[in-house]
Amino acid sequence: MDKDTLERMADIAHVRLDEQEIKQISKELGLLMEHFDKLSEVEIESVLPTVHPITDKNVLREDVVWKSLPIEEVLKNAPDKNDRFFRVPRIIEE
Numbered sequence: 001m002d003k004d005t006l007e008r009m010a011d012i013a014h015v016r017l018d019e020q021e022i023k024q025i026s027k028e029l030g031l032l033m034e035h036f037d038k039l040s041e042v043e044i045e046s047v048l049p050t051v052h053p054i055t056d057k058n059v060l061r062e063d064v065v066w067k068s069l070p071i072e073e074v075l076k077n078a079p080d081k082n083d084r085f086f087r088v089p090r091i092i093e094e
Contacts, residue, residue, distance in 0.1 A: 001029040 010017045080087040
């Protein structure tokens with residue numbers, strides 16, 4: 001990538017680069033662009049498009065109702081309760 005393009009990109013991104021950073025980033029972006037060029041050489045004409053690579057169907061299980069503890073058992077060790085509910089300190093002010 002040339003210096004002018006890199007400086008424009010840095011300006012758009014509101015990033016200040018000194019000369020050393022411009023040289024280093026320009027070099028690294030050049031290497032990155034070489035990798036993209038290699039990718040563009042890959043032959044993909046014979047590869048079929050994949051709409052969804054995962055072949056699993058619905059893997060969710062059915063809901064099952066389980067017997068739960070009686071409310072009295074659940075609340076017996078609660079430090080503060082109100083009828084059938086735990087009472088907790090208010091954390092959000094109105």
